[in-house]
Structures are given as structure tokens and as C-alpha cells.
Amino acid sequence: MKTVAIVGVGLIGGSFALALRAAGFAGKIIGVSSPDAVRAAIERGIIDxxxxxxxxxxxADLIYLxxxxxxxxxxxDxxxxxxxxxxxxxxxxxTKEAICARATEKIHRARFVGGHPMAGKEARGAAEAEASLFRGRPYILTSPSAELEARIASFGARIVIMSAEQHDVLVAxxxxxxxxxxxxxxxxIGTEPEAARVAGPAAMDLTRLAMSPYEIWxxxxxxxxxxxxxALSVFIAKLEHLRSALSNAQLEREFENAAAAARLLRNMENP
Amino acid sequence: MKTVAIVGVGLIGGSFALALRAAGFAGKIIGVSSPDAVRAAIERGIIDxxxxxxxxxxxADLIYLxxxxxxxxxxxDxxxxxxxxxxxxxxxxxTKEAICARATEKIHRARFVGGHPMAGKEARGAAEAEASLFRGRPYILTSPSAELEARIASFGARIVIMSAEQHDVLVAxxxxxxxxxxxxxxxxIGTEPEAARVAGPAAMDLTRLAMSPYEIWxxxxxxxxxxxxxALSVFIAKLEHLRSALSNAQLEREFENAAAAARLLRNMENP
Known part of the structure; x- marks a missing residue:
């Protein structure tokens, strides 16, 4: 692999390029992006x-979208x-189903493997890119690829191979x-104008994502x-169940079950 | 103020004692607690x-429950x-309404001021207590008290005075x-056994509280x-509204409004 093209040099594309370099990739990295993104990426040495x-x-031998x-x-297209x-x-x-379907339909002369790094941060753009962004995080691929898996493993990411359909169910x-x-x-919380006076860590942790920009979503x-x-239906049913159990002993078991599920997530995150 | 009694020397009671000491309190601190808690608190020098x-x-000149x-x-009682x-x-x-009502009913020879430090951490017990636990956090009092306010301000907490009724609405x-x-x-998430394979920072942040022990709740x-x-009714209505807006332009405005509410919480947290 001598030449890599990064199409969209923002936080993820820029971090992929930096992670490649940090893992020893010595070939050429070409950026395809807006003039502003290209300028920021060249200034930081992200693309050549x-x-x-x-x-x-x-x-390009590898094209990263x-x-x-x-x-x-x-x-x-x-x-x-x-x-x-x-x-x-x-x-x-x-999301992977729509993208993999489009690739199957349109890409015939190249190989396509869908991917999704479960990494990110609040700030965006090439200026925020970092070589360690994928470290310790799941990186989903929709089919095996020895070449791609070796690169991604070199970033310290945890490779997970599953179908596009299963991916989209789970990330929902x-x-x-x-x-x-x-x-x-x-x-x-915004319906209570005085709420900010008493907001502690719980309110802060659970409303952080609310600041995500809509255009991504x-x-x-x-x-x-x-x-x-x-997924919304499952969640609302669980919440209504908790509501109905607020004043009875059933709630203790619900708390224990949810705590077990939350711990399971963490054991799997740090295997 | 020469003598302080801490009734319940766990994370909060122990941290209150340590914060008093750190702010220069030189009197006696007496603990009223279970034998295990007392032993841990004496070992760490939290109580005398x-x-x-x-x-x-x-x-005691001050009794901290x-x-x-x-x-x-x-x-x-x-x-x-x-x-x-x-x-x-x-x-x-x-919560403050039930406690303040009980104090009004039962306490006649002393003054009672309801309090609620919006601080905490996942781990519990005197072994986890720290003098800085209240720093930068709201500390609600249900009525003004020059003496108590001066102590709490010396911990670096942000004093908020509001009625027990308003407190309980807002913390809901x-x-x-x-x-x-x-x-x-x-x-x-526990209904999808493979979900842990793709869980990223969002799932981790939002399920951390789920590990809280039921006995506190x-x-x-x-x-x-x-x-x-x-509060559950307001939240479920908001979520159903988002669900119905998933595929139309209205959702952008909902995201903007929620982001503004989330930012307002943060501005107020760090004034």
C-alpha cells in the first residue's frame, strides 16, 4: 500500500491519516476535502x-470515505x-446498510468493506484530529479484510466484524x-427555568450529547x-415499566438487572 | 462553633468533616455511625x-445528618x-420536603436548615470521602443561615437557597x-446481547448511573x-415528539432548542 486517499479530512478522516503515520505508514496521503479542511490538514501535516x-x-491503493x-x-455514485x-x-x-447497499450497486472495479469506528469527540474538524482517537475503541467492519484489519489493529482499535444489518440494529x-x-x-430540563441552579454531575453527563450538531444526525x-x-419502543416500555414500579419492591430487581447490563457493557469494552 | 456531630459518616458525612478541617475548623468532630464506618473514619482521621x-x-453546636x-x-424523630x-x-x-416537614414537626429546641450538596461519586463510604467533594458544586439550603452559609462557602461550594418544594421539583x-x-x-441495551461489541462513549456515559445501588434510590x-x-411525563412526551419528528425538518429545531438548554446548564454550572 503506497498511496492512501482520505475523502473528507475532518476529525475521523484526519485521525485515520494521523493513526496511519503513527503506525509507520510511509507512503503518500492525499486529501479530498473542502478548501478550509485541506488548508487545516496540510498545516498540521495530516495530508501530503x-x-x-x-x-x-x-x-490510491486505499480510499477512506x-x-x-x-x-x-x-x-x-x-x-x-x-x-x-x-x-x-x-x-x-x-450507519452501514444504506452505504453497503449503494457500494454493492455501484462499485464493480474495486473492493468495498464498510467500516465504522466507534470513536469521536465533541469538537470536530481536522484541527481536532488525533492519532490515538481509535485506541481501545470498537471498530466495526462489515466483512473480513486481512489488509484493513492489520492497519486498524495497528491503531490499537478493537476490530469487530458483523453484517451491516446487525450493526444498524445495535447502534440504534x-x-x-x-x-x-x-x-x-x-x-x-429546559422546561424548568431554575433547573440549572441545582444541576449536578448526573444532569451534566446525560445532556452532553444534546449539544451534538443536527447535521451529523x-x-x-x-x-x-x-x-x-x-429501539425507542423498547426504551419507552422499559421507562414506563420503571414508572409503574416506582413505589413497589419490583423496582429493586429492575435496578439490579440494569446494573448488570451496564457492567456487561464495560467488561466487554475493556476485555 | 466548637463541636460538630456527623450522623452517618459515609462519603458525604466524611467529606463534610474533611472539608471543615481543610477550611480550618479546629474544634472536635464526633461521629455517630455504624461500627465499621466509625473504624474507617477514625483510621483516616475524619472524626476525633x-x-x-x-x-x-x-x-454539638452543629449536627450534620x-x-x-x-x-x-x-x-x-x-x-x-x-x-x-x-x-x-x-x-x-x-429530597427535602419530607425531611423539612418532619423537622418542623419534631424539632423545637434547635434550629433546622435543610441541605443538599449536589456532589457525589460512584464509590461510597468514609474511605472515599474527600475534602474537595463539594468544590464548584451547588449546595442547596432550604433557608438562609449566615453561620452555615459561611462554612459551606469555605468549601468552595456554590450556595443556592430555595424552598424544599422547589428543590424537589427541580431535582426530579x-x-x-x-x-x-x-x-x-x-x-x-441489555435486550440486545451483542450490543456490548459496538458500545462507544455515548452508551458508556449514559449507562454509568445505572450502576447506582438501589438502596440509595x-x-x-x-x-x-x-x-x-x-418529570417522566414531560420527558416521555419530548421523546415521543422527537420520534414523530424523526423524518422531518422540525427535528432540526428540536436539536437546536435542546442544545441551547444543555449549554445553559453548563454556563450556570461554571458561572
Whole structure:
């Protein structure tokens, strides 16, 4: 692998490039991005040069698509004509079914493996990129790929291989539901104008996601609406069950079961 | 103020004692607690001696009630007979209406000011106590008290004075609702056995509270059920509204409003 093209040099794309370098990649990294993103990325030494998509794809042995979901879908519409035959394409989109379906439909001259690093932070953009962003975090791939797995393992990420369909069901619970809950909680607390006077760590932890920008989420909701709706139904039923148990002994068992589920998440996070 | 009695020398009671010392209090600190708690507190130098409630109350100029709510209610039933006339009693219970009502009913020879430090951490017990636990956090008092306010201000806490009734409405939103949400989310994620494979920071942040022990919450639910039920109704309505807006442009405004509410919480937290 001599040349990598990063399409969308923001937090994730920029961090992928930095992680490649930190793991010893000595080839060329080309950025395909907006003029502002390209400038920030070149200043920080994240990319070696910037090119239009067609020119970057023509040289690249690995193409990393790190735009928002709609941007990835639109690049997939055009990319097949530009690629070197047999090149490897992967992405970092937050939902996988729509993207993998589009790739199956449109990409014929290259190999496509869907990807989703479960990493991020509140701030965005290439200026916030860091080589260690993926360390210790799950990195989902929708099919095995020895080449890609070796690279990602070198970042310290934990590789998880599962179908696009299963991925989208699970992240509806672990990522999209938390976002909607945080948004609804912040809005609920906002109905009490004096609430900020008493807000402690719990309110802070649970409303942090509510500050996420909508533009990231629009595409996620558009491409995973059915799974999110199902996860919301499970959650609201659980909450109504707790509400009905507020004043009886049943609630103790609910707390114990939920605590066990929360601990299980953590054991699996740090195996 | 020469002698302070701490009734319940756990995380909060122990931290109150350590914060007093750190702020220069040179008098005697007496602990009233279980044998295990007393041993841990004496080993760490948190209290000078341990006494039964009646003997401690007879000496104390300030009595700090830091048991769980039911424990505070039960101490208030007995305490009036033991106190030095005119002594100051305060508490650290998580709900205030039931406790302040009990104090009004039972305490006649001393002054009572309800209190609630919005501080804590996952671990419990005197072994976890720290002098800085209250620093930068809201500390609610149900009525003004120059003496108590001066002490609490010396811990670096942010004093907030509000009625017991308003306190209980607001913490239903900022503390009790987050707890139930976290419990329901952990239980929901627990319905998907493979979810831990993809759980990222969002799932971790929002399920942390789900590991809280039920025994702390039982008394909170028992003494604030009406307000919690009302807060749950507001939250579920907000969440259903988001669900119905998942695929339309209205959702952008909901995200903006919730983000503004979340930012307001933070500005008020760090004034």
C-alpha cells in the first residue's frame, strides 16, 4: 500500500491519516476535502497534498470515505469510474446498510468493506484530529479484510466484524437512542427555568450529547429510522415499566438487572 | 462553633468533616455511625471520636445528618430531646420536603436548615470521602443561615437557597429523571446481547448511573414520587415528539432548542 486517499479530512478522516503515520505508514496521503479542511490538514501535516476526487482515486491503493453519510453515498455514485482496478475502498459512516447497499450497486472495479469506528469527540474538524482517537475503541467492519484489519489493529482499535444489518440494529440502541434521550432530557430540563441552579454531575453527563450538531444526525436518522423507532419502543416500555414500579419492591430487581447490563457493557469494552 | 456531630459518616458525612478541617475548623468532630464506618473514619482521621446519638447531640453546636433519607427522618424523630438548646441541625438528604416537614414537626429546641450538596461519586463510604467533594458544586439550603452559609462557602461550594418544594421539583428533572433514564437505557441495551461489541462513549456515559445501588434510590422515590412522575411525563412526551419528528425538518429545531438548554446548564454550572 503506497498511496492512501482520505475523502473528507475532518476529525475521523484526519485521525485515520494521523493513526496511519503513527503506525509507520510511509507512503503518500492525499486529501479530498473542502478548501478550509485541506488548508487545516496540510498545516498540521495530516495530508501530503490535496487533489480532486478523480485524481486522488486514480492513484490510491486505499480510499477512506469519511464524509457524512449522504456525502459517502454521493461519492459512491461516482467513484467506480475513477479507481485503480482492485483498489480497496472503506468508509467511516455511522450507519452501514444504506452505504453497503449503494457500494454493492455501484462499485464493480474495486473492493468495498464498510467500516465504522466507534470513536469521536465533541469538537470536530481536522484541527481536532488525533492519532490515538481509535485506541481501545470498537471498530466495526462489515466483512473480513486481512489488509484493513492489520492497519486498524495497528491503531490499537478493537476490530469487530458483523453484517451491516446487525450493526444498524445495535447502534440504534447504543448510539442513536442515547442521542435522542439526551436531546429529550435537555429539552425536559429546559422546561424548568431554575433547573440549572441545582444541576449536578448526573444532569451534566446525560445532556452532553444534546449539544451534538443536527447535521451529523440528520443522515443517521434518515438511514436508520426503522431500527431507531424499534429501539425507542423498547426504551419507552422499559421507562414506563420503571414508572409503574416506582413505589413497589419490583423496582429493586429492575435496578439490579440494569446494573448488570451496564457492567456487561464495560467488561466487554475493556476485555 | 466548637463541636460538630456527623450522623452517618459515609462519603458525604466524611467529606463534610474533611472539608471543615481543610477550611480550618479546629474544634472536635464526633461521629455517630455504624461500627465499621466509625473504624474507617477514625483510621483516616475524619472524626476525633465516636459516640451514641444522645451523647454526641448533647455536646454539638452543629449536627450534620448524612444518613439516607429514611435514616434522617428517624433521627429527627428522636433528636429534639438530646440537643443543646439553640444548636444548629442540617442534613444532606437527597429530597427535602419530607425531611423539612418532619423537622418542623419534631424539632423545637434547635434550629433546622435543610441541605443538599449536589456532589457525589460512584464509590461510597468514609474511605472515599474527600475534602474537595463539594468544590464548584451547588449546595442547596432550604433557608438562609449566615453561620452555615459561611462554612459551606469555605468549601468552595456554590450556595443556592430555595424552598424544599422547589428543590424537589427541580431535582426530579436534574437527578431522579437521569437515574431512571440511565436504568431504562441499560435495560434496553441489555435486550440486545451483542450490543456490548459496538458500545462507544455515548452508551458508556449514559449507562454509568445505572450502576447506582438501589438502596440509595428507594428512599428518594418514596419521598418524591409525584414530582418524578410529572418529570417522566414531560420527558416521555419530548421523546415521543422527537420520534414523530424523526423524518422531518422540525427535528432540526428540536436539536437546536435542546442544545441551547444543555449549554445553559453548563454556563450556570461554571458561572
Amino acid at each position: 497534498e490535496a487533489l480532486p476526487l478523480a485524481d486522488a482515486a486514480a492513484q 469519511a464524509r457524512p453519510i449522504e456525502g459517502i453515498l454521493s461519492v459512491l 461516482d467513484l467506480d469510474a475513477y479507481v485503480k482496478p482492485g483498489t480497496l475502498i472503506t468508509d467511516a459512516g455511522s 440502541f447504543t448510539s442513536h437512542l442515547p442521542q435522542l434521550i439526551s436531546t429529550a432530557l435537555a429539552a425536559s 440528520r443522515d443517521i436518522f434518515a438511514t436508520n429510522a426503522t431500527n431507531i423507532d424499534a | 471520636e465516636a459516640l451514641p446519638l444522645a451523647d454526641a447531640a448533647a455536646q 448524612a444518613r439516607p433519607i429514611e435514616g434522617i427522618l428517624s433521627v429527627l 428522636d433528636l429534639d430531646a438530646y440537643v443543646k438548646p439553640g444548636t444548629l441541625i442540617t442534613d444532606a438528604g437527597s 428533572f436534574t437527578s431522579h429523571l437521569p437515574q431512571l433514564i440511565s436504568t431504562a437505557l441499560a435495560a434496553s 428507594r428512599d428518594i422515590f418514596a419521598t418524591n414520587a409525584t414530582n418524578i412522575d410529572a
